[in-house]
Every structure is written in structure tokens, then in C-alpha cells.
Amino acid sequence: MENKKSRKKGFFSRLVEGLGKARQGLTERVDELIKYYREIDDDFFDELEEILIVADVGVNTTMEIVDELREQVKENKIGDAEKIRNLLKEKITNVLATEDDFEVKSPSIFLVVGVNGVGKTTTIGKLANLYKTQGKSVLMAAGDTFRAAAADQLKIWGERTGVQVISQEEGSDPAAVIFDAVQAARSRKIDILLCDTAGRLHSKKNLMKELEKINRVIDREYPDAHKEVLLVLDATTGQNAVTQAKLFKEAVGITGIVLTKLDGTAKGGIIIAVKSELDVPIRFIGVGEQVDDLQPFVPEDFVDALFGDD
Numbered sequence: 001m002e003n004k005k006s007r008k009k010g011f012f013s014r015l016v017e018g019l020g021k022a023r024q025g026l027t028e029r030v031d032e033l034i035k036y037y038r039e040i041d042d043d044f045f046d047e048l049e050e051i052l053i054v055a056d057v058g059v060n061t062t063m064e065i066v067d068e069l070r071e072q073v074k075e076n077k078i079g080d081a082e083k084i085r086n087l088l089k090e091k092i093t094n095v096l097a098t099e100d101d102f103e104v105k106s107p108s109i110f111l112v113v114g115v116n117g118v119g120k121t122t123t124i125g126k127l128a129n130l131y132k133t134q135g136k137s138v139l140m141a142a143g144d145t146f147r148a149a150a151a152d153q154l155k156i157w158g159e160r161t162g163v164q165v166i167s168q169e170e171g172s173d174p175a176a177v178i179f180d181a182v183q184a185a186r187s188r189k190i191d192i193l194l195c196d197t198a199g200r201l202h203s204k205k206n207l208m209k210e211l212e213k214i215n216r217v218i219d220r221e222y223p224d225a226h227k228e229v230l231l232v233l234d235a236t237t238g239q240n241a242v243t244q245a246k247l248f249k250e251a252v253g254i255t256g257i258v259l260t261k262l263d264g265t266a267k268g269g270i271i272i273a274v275k276s277e278l279d280v281p282i283r284f285i286g287v288g289e290q291v292d293d294l295q296p297f298v299p300e301d302f303v304d305a306l307f308g309d310d
């Protein structure tokens with residue numbers, strides 16, 4: 001308990017701060033609804049449904065949650081709207097829960113994928129900082145050779161965090177960059193290799209093909225390393241994020257999701273839609289642009305922060 005409390009202090013207050021807009025769009029509206037109704041009737045559920053859908057929880061997931069609530073209320077003859085709050089909180093926590101806590105293994109290779117502008121490079125910089133601070137040896141690979149200045153952006157993160165970046169000139173084969181980086185990680189016995197990738201190529205098909213190729217290089221050159229394929233999604237893009245996730249899941253097989261820019265949206269419910277529709281664990285969330293604005297995702301803490309409870 002003590003441990004949980006002290007862990008919660010710094011990280012948790014940053015999370016609460018970062019979720020300010022999401023709270024306004026979701027839980028503060030739920031609280032107003034509860035205050036207004038006091039007693040539960042059909043209109044109450046209709047309005048709850050609307051709040052969840054507007055907050056981007058997604059139609060399917062909203063229906064599932066609200067239908068279950070309706071049933072529970074009926075079965076247990078709950079009349080008091082205040083009691084719904086905890087039930088809703090419980091439901092959201094259940095949707096977000098994962099079977100396993102994420103623990104980074106050594107050696108690990110993280111392949112970070114996602115469409116352009118979602119926050120891949122920034123997330124890699126933040127991850128480099130996180131693991132470096134934990135005393136791990138980290139290396140970054142500039143696998144986005146498509147966009148001019150992509151490698152430079154990563155090198156800035158390298159300087160900021162004191163982590164080396166393996167890169168080649170613009171236009172070179174991304175798989176070759178990853179090949180070099182994997183050799184370096186193996187011979188130097190690096191704990192974690194973070195691989196950046198391009199978000200945009202001439203076509204989606206090209207992008208997926210390239211990611212498959214990179215995937216194969218990693219598997220072939222360092223089969224003993226634990227591999228994570230992290231898909232980065234931008235929380236401000238709404239239901240689009242769900243569509244993107246389905247595409248990447250099918251094409252490259254993702255092991256976890258990073259949801260960025262949660263600080264920038266009142267529609268934080270998207271995190272619930274993504275988890276519920278994809279059934280891939282959410283591993284990290286981004287709540288700002290600073291180096292320590294990436295948090296390992298802990299469902300209970302997240303839901304507490306979203307509901308403004310501690």
C-alpha cells in the first residue's frame with residue numbers, strides 16, 4: 001500500500017494533470033448527469049450513452065457497457081444514481097485491464113510503427129529516457145529514412161537523453177539501418193534497442209511491405225532478443241485510430257499500443273474503444289511533449305485519474 005501511494009505521487013499527479021481535458025469530456029459530464037438525475041430511469045441511460053459516444057468510447061463499446069449497467073441496475077434493484085459511478089468505473093477498468101503487467105526483458109528490440117505524425121519519434125525519445133534512467137543500456141535506430149530530417153530529429157533526442165543513434169543517409173534502405181543497429185545491439189550487449197520507422201511512404205502497401213521486411217531482419221539477425229511491435233496511435237484522431245490499429249494489426253502483428261496526445265483531447269474515451277475493439281494491450285500513454293510525459297499504462301491508476309479519484 002505504502003509503495004503504491006509513493007509511486008502514485010509524482011506520476012499520478014502528472015497523469016491527473018494530463019487528463020484534464022479528457023476528464024471534462026467524460027467523467028465530469030457523468031458526474032453532472034448523476035447529480036441531475038439522482039434516480040435512475042431510461043433517460044438516464046440514454047444520456048449516459050450519449051456522453052460516452054461523444055467522448056469517443058465508440059458505439060459498440062458504449063452499447064456493451066451501458067447494456068451491462070442496465071442489467072446490473074435491474075437485477076440489484078439499484079435506484080441511486082450515485083451507485084452507477086462505481087459500477088461504470090469498474091466496467092471501464094475491466095475493459096482496459098490486461099492479463100500481464102508489462103515488464104521489459106533484456107535484450108529487447110522495440111519496433112515502433114504507426115502513420116505519420118502520431119508521435120513515434122517522440123515516443124522513442126521518451127522511452128530512451130525512461131529506460132536510461134532505470135540504468136539500462138539503450139540504443140536507437142533511425143529507421144525512417146524516407147523523410148528528410150527524420151534522423152536529425154532522433155539525434156536531438158539522442159543528445160537530450162545521452163543515447164546513441166544508429167543512422168544512415170536519407171533515402172537508404174530502412175532494413176539496412178535496422179540490420180546495422182541489430183548487429184551493434186548484439187555485439188555491445190545492449191539491453192534495449194528502439195527502432196524508429198517511417199509513417200508515410202508512397203503508399204500504404206509500400207509501408208506495410210517495408211515493415212514486414214524490417215520485422216524479418218530483426219527475427220533473423222537476433223532471434224534471442226525479445227521483440228515488441230508497438231503501434232503508436234494519436235488519441236486526437238478519434239475513431240480513425242481504431243481503423244489504423246486494425247490495419248497494422250493485420251499487416252505486421254502488433255504486441256502493444258502506445259496512445260499519445262491524451263493531454264490534447266476531451267475525447268479520451270478513445271482509449272476504451274481501442275482496447276475493446278482491438279484486444280491488444282495498451283502499454284504506454286503520452287500526456288505531453290516533455291521527455292517525462294510518457295507513462296507506463298496502469299489501468300487502475302488511469303481510471304482513478306480519469307474519474308478524479310485517488
Ligand SMILES: Nc1nc2c(ncn2[C@@H]2O[C@H](COP(=O)(O)OP(=O)(O)OP(=O)(O)O)[C@@H](O)[C@H]2O)c(=O)[nH]1
Pocket residue numbers: 114115116117118119120121122123144147150198199200260261262263264285286287288289293
Ligand atoms: N501534446 C502532445 N504532443 C505529442 C505527444 N506525443 C507526440 N507529440 C507531438 O506530436 C508531434 C509529432 O510527433 P513525432 O514524434 O514527430 O511523430 P512521428 O510519428 O514520428 O511522425 P513522422 O515521423 O512524420 O511519421 C510532435 O510535435 C510531438 O511533440 C503527446 O503525448 N502529447
Ligand SMILES: [Mg+2]
Pocket residue numbers: 120121122144150196197
Ligand atoms: Mg518520426
